[in-house]
Amino acid sequence: MAEEAKKRVMVVDDAALVRLYYRDTLEHAGFHVDEALNGLEALEKLLTAPVALLIVDINMPQMDGLTFVDAVRRREMPLASTPALITSTEGGAQDFAAARAAGANFYLVKPVTRERLLEVTAMLCGTAA
Amino acid sequence: MPLIRKPAGSSSPPSRDPVSVRTALTSGTDDERWAAARAAPDMPEGVDALGDALATEHSTRVREAIFTSLARICTARSVERVVPYLRSDDASLRTGALDALRAMKTVVGPYLPRLLHDEDADIRLLACELARNLPSEEATRLLCGLLDSERESNVCSAAVEVLAEVGGREALPVLERCADRFRGTAFLEFSIRITVDRIRAQSSPPRE
Amino acid sequence: MSELPAITEEELRRLCDFLYRRTGMVFTEAKRYYVERRVFERMAATGSGTFASYFARLRSDAEGEVEYFVNAFTVNETYFYREDHQLRCLTAELLADRLRLKGQEHAIRIWSVPCSTGEEPYSIAIWLLENWPMVDKYEIEIVGSDIDTGVLERARSGVFGKRALMRLSPYLVEKYFAPAGFETWKILDDLRNSVRFSRVNIVEPAETRPHGQFDVIFCRNVLIYFDDASRRVAAENLYENLAPGGYICLGHSESMSRITPLFEVRRFADAIVYQRTVGEPHG
Numbered sequence: 352m353a354e355e356a357k358k359r360v361m362v363v364d365d366a367a368l369v370r371l372y373y374r375d376t377l378e379h380a381g382f383h384v385d386e387a388l389n390g391l392e393a394l395e396k397l398l399t400a401p402v403a404l405l406i407v408d409i410n411m412p413q414m415d416g417l418t419f420v421d422a423v424r425r426r427e428m429p430l431a432s433t434p435a436l437i438t439s440t441e442g443g444a445q446d447f448a449a450a451r452a453a454g455a456n457f458y459l460v461k462p463v464t465r466e467r468l469l470e471v472t473a474m475l476c477g478t479a480a
Numbered sequence: 481m482p483l484i485r486k487p488a489g490s491s492s493p494p495s496r497d498p499v500s501v502r503t504a505l506t507s508g509t510d511d512e513r514w515a516a517a518r519a520a521p522d523m524p525e526g527v528d529a530l531g532d533a534l535a536t537e538h539s540t541r542v543r544e545a546i547f548t549s550l551a552r553i554c555t556a557r558s559v560e561r562v563v564p565y566l567r568s569d570d571a572s573l574r575t576g577a578l579d580a581l582r583a584m585k586t587v588v589g590p591y592l593p594r595l596l597h598d599e600d601a602d603i604r605l606l607a608c609e610l611a612r613n614l615p616s617e618e619a620t621r622l623l624c625g626l627l628d629s630e631r632e633s634n635v636c637s638a639a640v641e642v643l644a645e646v647g648g649r650e651a652l653p654v655l656e657r658c659a660d661r662f663r664g665t666a667f668l669e670f671s672i673r674i675t676v677d678r679i680r681a682q683s684s685p686p687r688e
Numbered sequence: 689m690s691e692l693p694a695i696t697e698e699e700l701r702r703l704c705d706f707l708y709r710r711t712g713m714v715f716t717e718a719k720r721y722y723v724e725r726r727v728f729e730r731m732a733a734t735g736s737g738t739f740a741s742y743f744a745r746l747r748s749d750a751e752g753e754v755e756y757f758v759n760a761f762t763v764n765e766t767y768f769y770r771e772d773h774q775l776r777c778l779t780a781e782l783l784a785d786r787l788r789l790k791g792q793e794h795a796i797r798i799w800s801v802p803c804s805t806g807e808e809p810y811s812i813a814i815w816l817l818e819n820w821p822m823v824d825k826y827e828i829e830i831v832g833s834d835i836d837t838g839v840l841e842r843a844r845s846g847v848f849g850k851r852a853l854m855r856l857s858p859y860l861v862e863k864y865f866a867p868a869g870f871e872t873w874k875i876l877d878d879l880r881n882s883v884r885f886s887r888v889n890i891v892e893p894a895e896t897r898p899h900g901q902f903d904v905i906f907c908r909n910v911l912i913y914f915d916d917a918s919r920r921v922a923a924e925n926l927y928e929n930l931a932p933g934g935y936i937c938l939g940h941s942e943s944m945s946r947i948t949p950l951f952e953v954r955r956f957a958d959a960i961v962y963q964r965t966v967g968e969p970h971g
Binding site for chain 1: 605
């Protein structure tokens with residue numbers, strides 16, 4: 352697949368092995384993957400290169416994932432409308448509600464299988480799985 | 481020449497009356513609460529006033545200043561006042577608490593064995609991150625102790641993530657046992673494999 | 689003959705993961721050779737016989753090892769017009785933005801901290817005189833501060849050698865400096881007297897507060913090397929020293945993402961800078 356035609360996703364998670372696992376899975380399926388360790392770094396990188404999808408953890412240093420998604424939604428367009436998928440170990444009803452309130456589009460509870468990650472990523476990016 | 485030079489200014493010293501700092505921490509403008517949070521470490525009972533204020537503070541920057549001050553105090557008491565916020569439903573409070581505990585690495589050590597065996601899996605998971613700031617041998621020992629009895633795959637993953645940085649060869653059998661117990665959990669199997677490879681590939685000391 | 693210690697690829701990955709987490713710097717495959725070389729240099733300098741013992745040192749930041757390691761990858765030499773993309777951003781965007789917010793009555797205040805031997809604050813002065821069309825319409829106050837009184841004395845003296853001036857055109861050297869000996873120049877008194885120098889430890893609010901609030905702060909290559917607690921205190925001090933809406937610029941390889949959430953990131957054509965927003969950060 353030509354480089355320009357690849358959909359770009361950003362994985363925002365402070366665990367290096369999670370980022371590696373998602374990168375492995377998504378690159379294999381033809382996505383271009385950017386990374387950030389927390390919401391602050393993600394915001395900074397997004398200003399330089401917008402993405403088709405944000406895949407975001409909740410518990411990260413300096414800025415948690417929900418505050419990050421909320422911050423994205425408050426920025427200028429088109430950045431503000433970037434789809435956001437929360438993948439988190441937190442799986443309680445209050446976490447789903449908080450994610451929705453922050454502006455997340457979808458929520459997956461960890462551990463996430465490769466198949467499920469690809470399925471949801473494709474759906475949110477508007478590509479075939 | 482548009483460039484000008486002015487004499488150095490001076491600032492009025494912050495209020496040193498303990499009663500007004502406790503009150504200022506929970507009332508007044510954002511700027512006043514911010515100033516009070518920053519001045520609190522110099523006040524008697526500042527640690528408790530700060531810990532109490534966290535329960536009701538809604539401004540992100542004032543909260544940040546409160547956590548910074550607790551981290552500066554850096555005593556057993558400041559650890560004890562911060563730890564409960566790891567249990568908060570509010571993600572930003574959890575993040576603030578964890579960041580503050582990370583900054584208190586010289587005093588948080590004694591609390592880790594208890595946190596790593598807390599009945600709440602979320603606490604055990606966050607505590608794994610705190611082990612990262614310990615010397616490698618101690619961190620490996622604590623995380624291996626957790627792994628052998630841990631039932632939650634997410635907590636195991638958090639421990640394995642840190643072992644990827646600090647783990648020594650003594651972690652290898654524990655990791656293999658963990659992989660056996662969690663066959664079929666794709667991400668954990670992946671993490672363990674990477675971590676085992678990393679530990680195995682450590683160089684040997686040079687010949688003399 | 690003793691062998692060079694062997695470092696495996698996995699060990700390098702461990703080190704790079706650690707540095708990325710700690711500083712935000714990414715060491716790609718392309719830089720691998722340089723990283724490995726730096727590891728060898730630092731192992732030798734610290735008498736570390738094995739990678740494991742060196743990595744333990746780096747992880748604990750013993751004697752400031754993180755800074756020593758990273759030094760090789762950041763531009764540390766101080767000279768005039770270093771990181772001029774930030775100076776361009778200053779005149780192209782930041783000042784206009786500040787003036788829109790505060791109007792004409794007040795002086796523009798700019799802080800260079802740490803200022804070392806003065807190249808940075810004097811560069812700002814020269815850049816503004818040369819590149820800002822509005823320079824005669826406003827009062828501009830430039831302050832340079834450092835923790836080291838020795839470098840401050842040299843800054844006040846305004847004397848510089850060839851290397852410090854290497855990015856300046858002969859026109860600028862001729863215009864703003866007078867020869868002061870063999871390959872030595874002294875900045876003109878007008879300019880020298882217009883920058884105030886002060887000693888400050890940016891971790892001490894009692895020392896930073898008296899400086900007042902600035903429109904733009906340049907704080908390069910120092911915050912990222914502090915320990916967790918000191919980094920936060922210093923960031924909070926600098927926040928207080930920024931006027932609401934004011935900007936802070938870090939070093940090229942630094943990011944606020946490893947320091948504090950207090951500032952909001954802004955991207956301009958020439959630089960990424962951070963802003964103390966008027967309301968809550970990210971609010």
